[in-house]
Amino acid sequence: MTTVWVPCDAASLSVGADEVADRLTAAGVTVRRNGSRGMLWLEPLVEVETPRGRVGYAGVSPADVPALLAGALDPTEQCVGIVDEHPWLAAQHRVSFARVGVIEPTDLAAYRELGGLRGLERALTLSPEQVVAEVTASGLRGRGGAGFPAGIKWETVRTASADVKFVCCNADEGDSGTFADRMLIEGDPFTLVEGMAISAVAVGATEGYVYLRSEYPRAVRTLRRAIDIAYAHGVLGESVLGSGRRFDLDVRVGAGAYICGEETSMLESLEGRRGEVRAKPPIPALEGLFGRPTVVNNVLTLASVPMILADGGEAYAALGTGRSRGTQVFQLAGNVARGGIVEADFGISLGDLVEGFGGGTASGRPVKAVQVGGPLGAYLPPERFDLPLDYEAFTDAGAMVGHGGVVVWDDTMDAARMARFAMEFCVKESCGKCTPCRIGSTRGVEVLDRIRAAQDDGVRRTQLVLLEDLCTTMTKGSLCAMGGLTPMPVRSALEHFPEDFGLPASTTEGVRP
Amino acid sequence: MRQRGPGPPPAPAPADPGRAASVRVIAEELRGVRGALLPVLHEVVTTLGFVHEDDVPVIAEVLNLSRADVHGVVTFYHDFRRTPPADHRVSLCRGEACQARGAEQTYAVAADRWSASPDVEVAEVFCLGNCALGPAGTVDGTLHGRLSPDRLAGLTEGWPR
Numbered sequence: 001m002t003t004v005w006v007p008c009d010a011a012s013l014s015v016g017a018d019e020v021a022d023r024l025t026a027a028g029v030t031v032r033r034n035g036s037r038g039m040l041w042l043e044p045l046v047e048v049e050t051p052r053g054r055v056g057y058a059g060v061s062p063a064d065v066p067a068l069l070a071g072a073l074d075p076t077e078q079c080v081g082i083v084d085e086h087p088w089l090a091a092q093h094r095v096s097f098a099r100v101g102v103i104e105p106t107d108l109a110a111y112r113e114l115g116g117l118r119g120l121e122r123a124l125t126l127s128p129e130q131v132v133a134e135v136t137a138s139g140l141r142g143r144g145g146a147g148f149p150a151g152i153k154w155e156t157v158r159t160a161s162a163d164v165k166f167v168c169c170n171a172d173e174g175d176s177g178t179f180a181d182r183m184l185i186e187g188d189p190f191t192l193v194e195g196m197a198i199s200a201v202a203v204g205a206t207e208g209y210v211y212l213r214s215e216y217p218r219a220v221r222t223l224r225r226a227i228d229i230a231y232a233h234g235v236l237g238e239s240v241l242g243s244g245r246r247f248d249l250d251v252r253v254g255a256g257a258y259i260c261g262e263e264t265s266m267l268e269s270l271e272g273r274r275g276e277v278r279a280k281p282p283i284p285a286l287e288g289l290f291g292r293p294t295v296v297n298n299v300l301t302l303a304s305v306p307m308i309l310a311d312g313g314e315a316y317a318a319l320g321t322g323r324s325r326g327t328q329v330f331q332l333a334g335n336v337a338r339g340g341i342v343e344a345d346f347g348i349s350l351g352d353l354v355e356g357f358g359g360g361t362a363s364g365r366p367v368k369a370v371q372v373g374g375p376l377g378a379y380l381p382p383e384r385f386d387l388p389l390d391y392e393a394f395t396d397a398g399a400m401v402g403h404g405g406v407v408v409w410d411d412t413m414d415a416a417r418m419a420r421f422a423m424e425f426c427v428k429e430s431c432g433k434c435t436p437c438r439i440g441s442t443r444g445v446e447v448l449d450r451i452r453a454a455q456d457d458g459v460r461r462t463q464l465v466l467l468e469d470l471c472t473t474m475t476k477g478s479l480c481a482m483g484g485l486t487p488m489p490v491r492s493a494l495e496h497f498p499e500d501f502g503l504p505a506s507t508t509e510g511v512r513p
Numbered sequence: 514m515r516q517r518g519p520g521p522p523p524a525p526a527p528a529d530p531g532r533a534a535s536v537r538v539i540a541e542e543l544r545g546v547r548g549a550l551l552p553v554l555h556e557v558v559t560t561l562g563f564v565h566e567d568d569v570p571v572i573a574e575v576l577n578l579s580r581a582d583v584h585g586v587v588t589f590y591h592d593f594r595r596t597p598p599a600d601h602r603v604s605l606c607r608g609e610a611c612q613a614r615g616a617e618q619t620y621a622v623a624a625d626r627w628s629a630s631p632d633v634e635v636a637e638v639f640c641l642g643n644c645a646l647g648p649a650g651t652v653d654g655t656l657h658g659r660l661s662p663d664r665l666a667g668l669t670e671g672w673p674r
Contacts, residue, residue, distance in 0.1 A: 014649065272551055273586060334614065339646070407610045
């Protein structure tokens with residue numbers, strides 16, 4: 001009997017994967033559900049098991065099913081060949097995403113078969129100091145955006161003394177253009193569970209929470225099922241893999257507030273309060289959830305940990321460039337021909353991502369700009385496509401890698417409108433605690449409206465000075481990255497696309513201090 | 514629309530005398546979990562559709578919080594709606610990645626089409642995590658990708674205007 005794989009990832013479902021699966025089941029074939037391979041422009045990507053491997057068929061609709069089963073799609077462009085050998089996948093280096101799209105998401109036996117739980121098993125044979133030392137040696141840095149070294153954070157929590165310590169996973173992936181956390185949780189949730197268990201073992205935590213956004217209902221369901229299975233098999237609970245060490249894990253669902261992706265705001269929300277940002281210090285590693293020492297890491301940070309423990313920190317540190325070690329999971333989104341997940345070693349150039357993997361725009365028009373790192377990231381023109389994806393190189397260029405999201409725009413984009421949108425977004429999503437963010441963003445919308453409406457150059461220039469002043473105030477005076485980084489898209493739009501603000505291209509020199 | 518500040522006028526008291534009892538049961542069941550307020554409010558919205566003004570003192574009493582604390586949390590988060598939901602709901606993403614694929618046009622068409630409808634709510638949302646297949650949106654809770662005004666019209670065929 002033929003076995004056919006149909007993704008159950010939310011993105012695949014959004015373009016009809018369930019309907020295809022139903023039709024296949026009705027036709028009498030065995031349907032298994034995997035996560036998505038991350039080649040999202042091909043979804044729904046159906047894979048048929050053959051002796052040669054799994055053969056993929058792109059963009060399958062329910063009406064295609066009879067032809068698919070009769071082999072009539074084989075000579076068409078819909079057949080993409082053996083999926084594992086697809087050039088787009090073969091050119092990547094999948095570490096965190098090694099199993100995503102390959103196995104059934106909550107199949108613990110398949111997870112083990114493909115190397116799962118090796119990291120946790122090894123961690124349980126080491127002392128907590130040794131586990132933290134492995135993570136430190138790997139050079140792993142926080143994937144949520146700030147890039148803080150994970151080993152240092154863990155060591156701080158490990159050496160703190162308290163009656164209870166926590167591990168919190170930040171899965172409040174609110175940045176537009178990012179979806180890797182969601183795809184990992186929907187496609188291979190045990191990797192996250194294992195990473196959190198290793199973290200707990202290392203720092204001496206007994207309780208963990210995944211703060212997952214409510215916009216991801218399928219991820220919530222998949223992760224809850226995975227956690228239930230992990231409990232049933234002794235991966236979680238009073239004795240993690242029979243070690244005698246306790247670790248309990250729970251999922252908490254966000255409530256539609258972008259700011260809760262900021263770590264202290266997330267902690268407030270987990271405690272059952274308004275998601276208002278806390279002043280730092282004290283740092284969460286010392287006084288975090290309910291005032292106890294707390295590891296707060298992003299999904300992709302924690303999902304990198306099992307491999308680091310399984311193969312050793314040195315193996316991970318051998319990948320990447322400069323102080324950015326390992327791989328990063330980039331997400332190609334927006335107006336891009338081939339959007340999806342690209343996991344590659346740090347150091348790949350922006351151009352290789354956008355033109356190479358992405359294939360330019362979906363509309364076929366020239367690329368005008370890419371926004372890297374979410375709504376608070378910089379807009380960069382194709383002239384900067386030589387930039388290597390590396391935390392420091394991006395910071396030096398007035399940009400940020402952030403969570404690895406890359407949103408592509410064609411030449412119909414209006415940079416001044418997007419600068420205004422950045423301020424408008426900050427108005428809507430600011431927690432309101434600090435004035436530069438709460439009030440500054442509203443003033444920013446007004447100033448940008450005046451700039452865009454300005455009829456004469458004098459008015460425009462006066463307003464540009466005000467805008468610059470406002471950006472400085474927000475950058476230097478805001479409590480967290482929301483207000484502090486909203487000027488980044490605004491300033492980069494102005495720097496690279498002055499003509500959209502009614503300025504000649506050459507006058508930008510004087511605008512940026 | 515997502516707006517801070519004073520919300521819409523509170524809904525009229527529902528002719529549902531059992532409501533307070535239901536809210537109390539939910540709050541008491543979840544009282545033991547750490548940071549129980551958000552899970553309680555999620556459960557109230559899931560089972561009763563929205564958070565009524567009169568639910569606030571009940572929840573506050575069970576969780577030993579002040580009414581102001583509970584009110585503050587209800588009004589902070591977009592998910593904790595304070596009015597009964599309409600029969601149908603369309604949420605369209607206005608994040609940058611979806612805008613790059615023309616989401617603003619789809620949003621404008623939808624907002625205009627149902628602007629006067631009491632039966633259909635059109636909401637903006639910032640990112641549904643479907644950024645490579647935008648414009649994205651949910652129609653009565655189901656996620657869709659590659660939306661356009663035409664595709665949305667097809668998905669909502671037969672809905673009241």
